Amino acid sequence: MAKVLITARSVAANKEGKAILEAAGHEIMTHIGDRVWTEDEMVRIIPGIDAMIVGLDEISGKVIEAGAPTLKIIARNGVGYNKVDIEAAEKFAIPVTVTPGSNTISVCELVFGLMLSLARVIPVQDAQVRLGGWKRNLGCELHGKVLGVLGTGNIGSEVIKRAHAFGMKIIAFDVWQKQELCQDYNLRYLSLEEVLKEADFLTLHLPVMPDTKNLINERTLGMMKKTAFIINTARGELIDEQDLYAALKAGKIAGYGADTLTQEPPGQNHPLFTLPNVVLTPHCGAYTGEAVTRCSVMAAQEVVRVLSGQEPMYAVAVKKA
DSSP states (O other): OOEEEEOOHHHHTOHHHHHHHHHTTOEEEEOOOSSOOOHHHHHHHOTTOSEEEESSOOBOHHHHHHHTTTOOEEEESSSOOTTBOHHHHHHTTOOEEOOTTTTHHHHHHHHHHHHHHHHTTHHHHHHHHHTTOOOOOOOOOSTTOEEEEEOOSHHHHHHHHHHHHTTOEEEEEOSSOOHHHHHHHOOEEOOHHHHHHHOSEEEEOOOOOTTTTTOBSHHHHTTSOTTOEEEEOSOGGGBOHHHHHHHHHTTSSOEEEESOOSSSSOOTTOGGGGOTTEEEOOSOTTOSHHHHHHHHHHHHHHHHHHHTTOOOSSEEEOOOO
């Protein structure tokens, strides 16, 4: 019987994923709270663990070293793995796995929730009505607007499909281009600068890498229309939040909708909280019943595969020869 540590709250609460682990004869240990765990906290709980299913917890080289030699797999509950030290995992021959496609639809649909909230000023008007007001705020339609998509992977592609149904004109930037999107949804691939200049709505679907960190900054914001809205359901680190705040406050950008911030949870005095043209959600893009089950099942299946001596299906860090 292997010990499987679950720190991802949604997985810990999901019956389907846990049932797969239990059916394989493994012991489940949960360590959850109302926030992600720090490096020091993970170091204390990981010794003796055979497998772990984690959320956005800090899985540094120090944590991985503390888990060796028993730790055999780090399964991420989701598709991002920037919180995991991949080099350290490979050094100790521990595969790191993700759950590709499991939350694609859920995140994609939240993009439109944020987009419509900004376009129709829904949160502000809702608050006014609850306070006894009946003031209407002039909004705008999505139909006919230019949607700029940075990153046309799984989520970006699904956004494009739905934006086409809304009657939007779609442009995108990605180093890996999908010609089928151009043929089926009239997508045009352009340079990054051209997308920034033309977009009425800009949605981000990029990983955080050296060349994408703080991609949206004073310089790139200055290329955009004053009437443009930015949607970020990817990673907070893609945005220089100080530059964004300054642009929003000065009216250089019309609005910002985000499911992620640089620091999560943010401090109570975060400057974006003071702006009425900002809509924020607590990194809940993948938090639907359907996505949680898909993520939990895929992560559990990867754990069972590795603990039974098989190769994982969705590894981003693999055992070194």
